[in-house]
Amino acid sequence: MSIYQRIICFFLFSFLGYLLECVVLSYENKKLVINRGFGHGPFCIIYGFGAMGAMFLLKPLSDNLVFLYFASAAMATLMELVTARMMIKLFGSFWWDYSRKAFNYQGIICLESTVAWGFLGIFYFRFLNGFVEQLAGIVPEQLVRTVALSLLGFYIADFVYTMRLQLKSACEEDDTTLVGRLKVY
Structure with a gap:
C-alpha cells in the first residue's frame, strides 16, 4: 500500500470510529448524538491512530487471540488516558x-471500555482492517493522491479552526482552576 492509501485508510478508520461513537452514545443517552469528533468533520482521529498503531504494533500478536485481546485493551486504554x-x-x-x-x-478510562477495546482489536484484525483496505482500494489509482491530500487538508484546516475556538473558549473561562474549567462534551 502506498502512503496515500494509508492516509485514506486512516480517515476511513477515523470515520468508522466517529460512527461507532455516535451509535454507542445515542444508545446510552437515548437521544441522537451526531458529533463525536474533535473538529466539525465526521472523524474521530483517535481511531485512525489506534488502527495504524495496531497495524504496526499488534500485528505480531494477531494470531494469538488471548494476547491480541489484552494488548488491544491495554493499547486503546492507554491512548484514551494520554489523549484525555x-x-x-x-x-x-x-x-x-x-x-x-x-x-x-x-471519568477518563473505565473497565467497561477497556473490555470493549480488547474485542474491538480482535474485530479489527479478523475483519475490519481487510475491509477498510478494500474500501481504500476502490479509489482509482489516478485519484488516490488527490483524495488522500484532500482529506488531510480538510482535517488540518478543521483542526486548526477548532483548536483556535477551543483555546479561545478555555482562555475566556472565569475560573482558572481545572475543576472549575472542566467541561465534558
Whole structure:
C-alpha cells in the first residue's frame, strides 16, 4: 500500500470510529448524538491512530487471540488516558465521561471500555482492517493522491479552526482552576 492509501485508510478508520461513537452514545443517552469528533468533520482521529498503531504494533500478536485481546485493551486504554490528559492540559476538558461507569479512573478510562477495546482489536484484525483496505482500494489509482491530500487538508484546516475556538473558549473561562474549567462534551 502506498502512503496515500494509508492516509485514506486512516480517515476511513477515523470515520468508522466517529460512527461507532455516535451509535454507542445515542444508545446510552437515548437521544441522537451526531458529533463525536474533535473538529466539525465526521472523524474521530483517535481511531485512525489506534488502527495504524495496531497495524504496526499488534500485528505480531494477531494470531494469538488471548494476547491480541489484552494488548488491544491495554493499547486503546492507554491512548484514551494520554489523549484525555493532553486535552485537559490544552482545554481544561475532554470529550467523554466515564464517571458514572463502574471501575473508572477520573471519568477518563473505565473497565467497561477497556473490555470493549480488547474485542474491538480482535474485530479489527479478523475483519475490519481487510475491509477498510478494500474500501481504500476502490479509489482509482489516478485519484488516490488527490483524495488522500484532500482529506488531510480538510482535517488540518478543521483542526486548526477548532483548536483556535477551543483555546479561545478555555482562555475566556472565569475560573482558572481545572475543576472549575472542566467541561465534558
